[in-house]
Amino acid sequence: MKLETMQSSEKPLAERVADQITSLIADNKFQKGEKLPNEFQLAEAVNVGRGTIREAIKILASRNIVEIRRGLGTFVSEKTGLTDDPLGLNFVEDKSQLALDLIEVRAMLEPDIAALAAKRATKKDIEKIKQACKAVEEKIQRQEEFITEDIEFHEIIARSSKNQVVPNVIPVIHSAIKEQIKATNAKLTEKTIVTHRAIAEAIAQRDYEGAREAMKEHLRYNQEHIERVVKEKL
């Protein structure tokens, strides 16, 4: 206990400066994609040495809060603060169970998210959902890998829910699943086309119960598929 308190009060200077810059970004003093002032200016503004600023910037880059572009400067990252593995899923011990646990969490979240999207999506959102649905189908028809398009489809629905937390959670879970179950989607092509269409259609028609049920159905067969894959692996 004592140790922990000591830790936080004695946080290294560079980390405290990093936290300060983070607050500036969080308070919209700097926007996504915007270029930060240079080292000299930041050092002067925060009243620390340039070495400390340089260290703070490195910490911020490792947290995906800023992006260092060689020769161009430091910019506020577009995916502000989302690290590659924000939920520490790399550290989950039972990896073969992890894929099943991830789909279990998707089954909790995504049917409700689809229902919210049916209620709150703008006309523009609905267009994007239809396009994303089509993009998956085209990849499938060309017998190409479609994981990226598939994630995009679910992310657009997440954004259409207008819940600000959901679009930060969904990509994390999807990427983790992609990591766990690589190159197994090929077998799921037909069912993917049918159920994706049903989801997109229900959202377009503002049928929120229909959207919820279509997403449940979509995840149900995904779950069965992952269960088979995990069993084969064991």
Added chain:
Amino acid sequence: MKLETMQSSEKPLAERVADQITSLIADNKFQKGEKLPNEFQLAEAVNVGRGTIREAIKILASRNIVEIRRGLGTFVSEKTGLTDDPLGLNFVEDKSQLALDLIEVRAMLEPDIAALAAKRATKKDIEKIKQACKAVEEKIQRQEEFITEDIEFHEIIARSSKNQVVPNVIPVIHSAIKEQIKATNAKLTEKTIVTHRAIAEAIAQRDYEGAREAMKEHLRYNQEHIERVVKEKL
């Protein structure tokens, strides 16, 4: 696009070393709480200079993957890889809406989590849930702040679901709510006691539909409460 590719291929050496050490921890070469080899040994093992190791350790500390304890050495963090704000919620723009969005996500997750806990909790888990329930009540009776105990109650239920992802998601969402809605829980004491008891009781009796409904009810009045608080703020 070109920039991004350049970025990742030209990741600074210290970050690549940090990733290497992360993999060692993720693969259980080092356990939670275990002390890492010292700088000399790590430098030799990874075949880089001590300066790079020191920088890599700082990156890992800023990601909560390791903890530097003065005079004692570097240890694998107990909350491996979970940063203070893993979902980048500090960067959500509409803060007054954020609390409502967070409770919306809780309402998606926690009723199902309670149902899973009712199915999968061990006898020991059930004892812990009952104790945590009692701890909240005691704080309420003494008219003391009970947020920490409240979060603990929900975290134990999350762990009892035996889903490995859920215990990483729930604390993040709860801490964010705590941040948004400070010191408003005082008014919710009676309903908290009643609904917490109903949740704990249903889980203890393996009544998973009951647990789901009790959690829904608990979150419903929490949502109403937060809606009132947000309206007052506006």
